Ligand SMILES: O=C(O)/C=C/C(=O)CC(=O)CC(=O)O
Ligand SMILES: [Ca+2]
């Protein structure tokens with residue numbers, strides 16, 4: 010078995026020499042792949058040279074699947090409560106939140122693989138800095154680019170139109186999972202989304218990690234999710250409450266400095282991936298191989314468990330201090346956002362590789 014040509018298990022001196030000759034950026038990805046592929050620690054990763062975090066975004070990885078449709082849910086109760094409180098001063102979840110996992114349709118062709126730069130989008134939004142009242146609508150580069158830390162299921166076995174599936178059988182259709190960054194321009198999104206939902210504010214780039222971690226690999230990490238607080242229809246019921254114990258993390262990288270801005274858990278979300286599958290098919294829609302169903306922002310309780318800057322900075326009003334001393338209301342050009350996830354323990358668990366993207370300036374020509 011090989012990972013990018015590097016044999017797993019015992020590394021010969023020849024192999025180590027070959028590895029040492031690779032660019033640092035490639036070494037970093039290879040090392041991560043080995044760690045992911047050898048969660049039992051048989052490969053002696055410590056023997057491999059260290060790479061620089063600043064190099065990561067230069068690596069060109071490949072899309073793990075050809076994405077069909079893309080839906081993004083909002084499964085975290087903490088996220089919707091925080092977002093509601095910050096945006097409309099009402100922490101009550103949206104009306105349907107407890108009835109079914111709510112979602113919007115995203116743009117499949119905007120899904121890009123980890124390592125691809127993301128350009129600051131252009132769009133129309135209310136100019137908060139203007140003195141005029143009401144504030145005018147302007148067109149230009151977004152001033153509020155955010156990330157959203159998400160977990161996403163990739164559909165394997167397809168489901169025909171009108172076939173439908175119950176949550177308890179939903180896993181049959183999930184091939185595996187990736188980490189996903191639902192990049193969001195809060196100003197563009199905020200003005201456009203009433204009443205039809207997000208569009209250009211979220212279609213300028215959605216980054217996914219390049220390794221699909223299969224359902225089988227996660228079986229050892231299954232755990233119980235959240236109990237429904239109201240009665241739900243049979244197709245959404247799951248007496249097992251099956252989800253996975255997975256810790257997710259997001260960092261903002263500025264030069265050589267990495268700042269962890271959020272740590273949260275898949276199992277804390279109110280709705281589970283198999284319930285997302287059941288809901289997606291419940292009206293009669295088909296599921297196709299390669300479709301992506303993302304969980305929505307994974308946030309938990311407490312200040313350290315916020316999955317986006319909107320929550321972290323109270324909508325940009327309370328800038329967050331990074332480890333290099335600089336402050337961020339939202340993401341700045343040149344910042345790199347790195348997301349990771351691990352099922353089980355950091356050293357012995359199953360890693361998901363990295364979901365990395367660098368924000369680059371808008372092209373104005
Ligand atoms: O309703 C809002 O104010 C915001 C909606 C979203 O940002 C959609 C979304 O991506 C939800 C999520 O990630 O949980
Ligand atoms: Ca989202």
Ligand SMILES: [Mg+2]
Nearest residue numbers: 115191211215
């Ligand atoms: Mg998106």
